[in-house]
Amino acid sequence: MKQPVGHYAYESRDREFLQERIAEFEDQVKRRLSGALSEEEFKPLRLMNGIYLQVHAYMLRVAIPYGILDSRQLRKLAHVARRYDRGYGHFTTRQNIQFNWISLEDAPAILRDLAEADMHAIQTSGNCIRNITSDEYAGAARDELMDPRVHAEILRQWSTLHPEFTFLPRKFKIAISGSPEDRVAARFHDIGLLARPSENGPLFRVFVGGGLGRTPVVGQELFDSVPEAELLATLEATLRVYNAYGRRDNLYRARIKILVQTIGIEPFREAVKAELAKMDLSHYRLTPERVAAIRARFAAPELHAVDDADAVLAQHQKEDPAFARWMQSNTHPHFDEGYSIATVSLKTPGDIPGDVTAEQMDGLADIAERFAFSELRVTHLQNIVLGHVRKDQLYALWQGLKELNLAAPNIGLAGDIVSCPGLDYCTLANARSLPLARKLGARFGDARLQEEIGALSINISGCINACGHHHAGHIGILGVDKRGSEFYQILLGGQAGDRASIGAILGPALSEDDAVAAIARMIDHYLAHRNEQESFLEMVTRLGKAPFKEVAYETV
Amino acid sequence: MKRLSHLSPNECVLLTAARLLDGRIVWRGRDGQWFDHVAQAACLTAEESEAALEEASTQAARQGVMGVYPVVARKGEPPQPVSMKEHIRAFGPTVHPEFSYVPQSEASS
CATH class of the missing domain: 3.90.480.20 (Sulfite Reductase Hemoprotein; domain 2)
Structure with missing residues (x-):
């Protein structure tokens, strides 16, 4: 088969491993269904294979390494949606896909079908290194400094089934970009990498301890310029420090961001350096030959532009x-x-x-x-x-x-709403996020209005775990539960990227309809009072949240 | 969840669980069997629910269900779980009417 452009490539041993793993899981499922395994015993096993138990059914999360798919794989996902789900898939903010209506007895067959297209659901759950995410314009953007897919693939290989990091204190998310503007929200990851070329080969700026969730934190710079040869050793040392000192006694204090916040970035950096000093760096060294072999898989396609x-x-x-x-x-x-x-x-x-x-x-x-x-x-x-x-x-x-009804002209505009599945599907959620997303999407759906409003991100999460990245939205919305009823807290001024910041809470939570109306009034206020060429976020930065709060709550 | 000891006169307790095979939500009927639809759930008093919960938990593995717990609902045909989460579990996701477990006319609370 002709290898698709810009894609990871499985070797025969990868495929053999997947088949062995599926057979093992199939046996575990059989033992669960027979009653030989209790739910308590089975839960960690199913989670290691991407199977969650959600509100209505089992949910399967399939890994899409750094977000890259080929047509063959997407057709396979369509097959899974059609045959085993209810005809839908849901793409997530971690560049993965979820199926919400999976039957446990079908799970091994689904994994076997996915394996036919070199896909799996391993490390989409659990306290391990999750899917490596990357820049969606990788290898194509004019403003790119360096194609991040090469090192994303190196990290995929390094982190897959890494025996030392299978039982970390908590999950661990890594993102990598090679763009001058951070398109991967690097500063909101456990480790964020910004790659750039130099005369002596690629260099990596490393951020650590970022994240959203219950405790939103902007990551701090750990190292400015890690050379390519030392990339894996540096990551391994960082994870070792986390593995050794990260808290395991409190679920809510277990992420690396808490460790970095607790001991401070300087002592953390010194601990990583001390770990590096103990390591045999030659064992981790990325040689130019190894990198070149992987780079060959990400060569640019043969482009044949026409003159006119x-x-x-x-x-x-x-x-x-x-x-x-x-x-x-x-x-x-x-x-x-x-x-x-x-x-x-x-x-x-x-x-x-x-x-x-x-x-x-x-x-x-x-x-x-x-x-x-x-x-x-x-x-x-x-x-x-x-x-x-x-x-x-x-x-x-x-x-x-x-x-296909997929031609909405709204990328980066008000209609380009990010949302988690919320209470309609997720057991963790406190409130629904999808109905609110639909209402806002419809309210600002007019293409001309969106064009007039300009750049605006609206991010919605149904709970404090922040899968909808509400802290990072210019307008963020967090669903909360008040005595069994849904309310929505509005945040203002968040952003990912080079100037990453966490949105500030505007005021008391509102009902769904009041939240939609409040956001509409805030946008109206912006349109009426903006300076020429001033974006919504720039106006928020210039004026602060006070005038927006005033209009948001004026009739509540 | 609303405390079982604070039930109002028009409220009762339902027992719910997830079916092992496919994770689907099930509701416990008067005869101790599990049903797909909340309309078939037994509407219990707080006192009745305690004994039923104990019995259901003991029998859960044998009956192919897991995670049995009580839910407060307003009495009716069908009963209407009080919290939004349980309402969604009883009637289906609110964003896909085609996935509803009962006719939409019955799902409104």
């Missing part, structure tokens, strides 16, 4: 204003002048953010095959990116997306 691509594109935009609007919001400059990066919004107004039907998955797989070298990237903002699309073919691509 820009003219053809300009003509299409002139003839169809709706397409022109989509181009404005949903594309990003490609390193090749004849190509573009296209983002497919999974936030059709009124629909559930991140949800995709089996038919849409199959349709997207076809589109990727036709226009984008069969390659797709799931973003941590719950959209899909097609990395390499010829400019003269963008109009045909957009028409294909329209047929």
Whole structure:
């Protein structure tokens, strides 16, 4: 089979291992169903294979390494949705996909089907290193400093089944970007890596101790310039310090961010250096040959731009204003002048953010095959990116997306809402997030209005665990439970990226309808009082939260 | 969850669990059997629910269910769980009417 563009590659031993693992799990499932294993005994085993027990059924979370899929894999996910679920999949803020209606007795068969397409659900749960996430524009963006997929793949191989880090104090999330602007929320990860090239090879800026959840913290710089050869040793030393000193007696104080906050970044850095001094660095050294072998898997596709691509594109935009609007919001400059990066919004107004039907998955797989070298990237903002699309073919691509009802022109705008599944599906949630997301999506669904409002992120979480990244939204919404009723706390001024900051709570929690109305008034206030070219976030930064609070609560 | 000792006259206690095989929500009927629909759940007094819970927990593994616990509901046909979480468990996710466990007309609380 022709290897897809920019993709990890399994070897025969990987496939053999997966089959052995599935057989082992199948036996565990049989023993659970026969009663030989209690739920208490079985729970850690199913979680190690990505199976959660949620509100209505078992949920399966499938790993999508650094968000990259090929058409074959997306069709396999569509098959799982159609055959074993209720025709849907939900893309998550960790670039994975979840199926909400799984039967335990089907789980081994699903894992076997996924393995046929080199996919699994290992390390999508539990206190281990989770899926490595990366920049959705990797290997394609004009502004990229370095393709992060090469080292994301190295980290995937290093962290998969790492025996020393299978039982950490708590889960551990790593993100890597090679862009001058942090597109992966590196400072909100346990470890965030920003890669850049230098005369002497790649260098990595390492952030540690970031995270959202119950205790939101912006990560701190651990090292400014780790050379490529020392990358794995540095990560291993960092995890060893965490593994040794991270708390195991209190679930809510067990993440590395608490350790770093407790002892301070300087003592933490010294502990990592001390650990490094004890290690045989040659054992971890990434040699140029090893890196080159992996880089070969991420070579750029053979691009064949046509001479008049820009003219053809300009003509299409002139003839169809709706397409022109989509181009404005949903594309990003490609390193090749004849190509573009296209983002497919999974936030059709009124629909559930991140949800995709089996038919849409199959349709997207076809589109990727036709226009984008069969390659797709799931973003941590719950959209899909097609990395390499010829400019003269963008109009045909957009028409294909329209047929799938996936052509919303709202990337980075008010309708591009990030949301966790909330109380409708999640046992941890205190309130529903999806109905609110749908209401806000519909309220701001008009493309012209979104264009007028400009850059605005609205992030919604149904509980304090913050899977919807509400602390990092320009407007964040947190669902809370007040004596059995749902209320929503509004946060203001959060952002990921280079100037990562945590949103400030605006005031008392509101009912769902009041929260929607309050947000609408805040946006109206912004539109009425902004300076020229001033974004919503810039105005919040300039004026603080007071004027927004005033309008938000004026009729409550 | 609302305390069982603070039930109002129009409230009762239901017993619920998850089915081992597929994780689906089930409700305990008067005869001790488990049903898919909340309409078939036994509406118990707080005193009745204590004994029923003990019995159901003992029998759970044999009956292929897990995680048995009590839920406060308003009496009715069908009973309406008081908390939003239990309401969603009883009637299905609110964002997909096609996945509802009972007709929408019965799901409104």
